[in-house]
Amino acid sequence: MPGCERHGEHKAPKNRGLNDYYHFCFDHVQEYNKAWDFFSGMTQSDIEAHIMQAMLWDRPTKRYDPAAAAAMEDELLKKAHEARFFHKRPHDHENQQKARQEHFRSMDDIRPAPEIEAMAIMGLEPPVDLAGIKAKYKELVKKYHPDVNRDDPKAEELLKSINMAYTILKAAFESYEKMMTGRA
16 A cells, blocks of 8 residues: 555455455455455356356356257167167167066075065165164064954064064164264
8 A cells, every 4th residue: 555664465366356465564454355346347147157156166058958968878778778788678668668577587596685575564664763763673573562453373474573673673773873873
């Protein structure tokens, strides 16, 4: 600043280009920065465009074209099918169900994880949490308890399965919580 005797070690931009600077003392740089407006002289639409560009890290963007995206998806699915990664052809809606059935039939020899079997026994689907598992367990115990179902010999066996499923899921959650908290 004219008339200021202090050393100008703090820089302040001269314009929006941010490549040319004034050098002020601390007090004067604060004064200058309070008065300086980066958006001065810009229209509202210019300001909005600048903000949008800043949100995109000043990188160019392209409009989303659904037709081009569908064509790319078809091409990727075709290549994946040719590589035998998938059991469906691009947009082959008629045969998708048949392909799924064949895929799962080929998986009959593969045994699911105990946690998956336990969730199936209890009638649960992911995502589940421990509170949800406990609530479902209480509901099933009340429903299938032998004291309530004295005339149904299968109720006792079903309750044993439910108890085992609950034990598996509870142990899995406890193990997960230990792992996440770092306890051994």
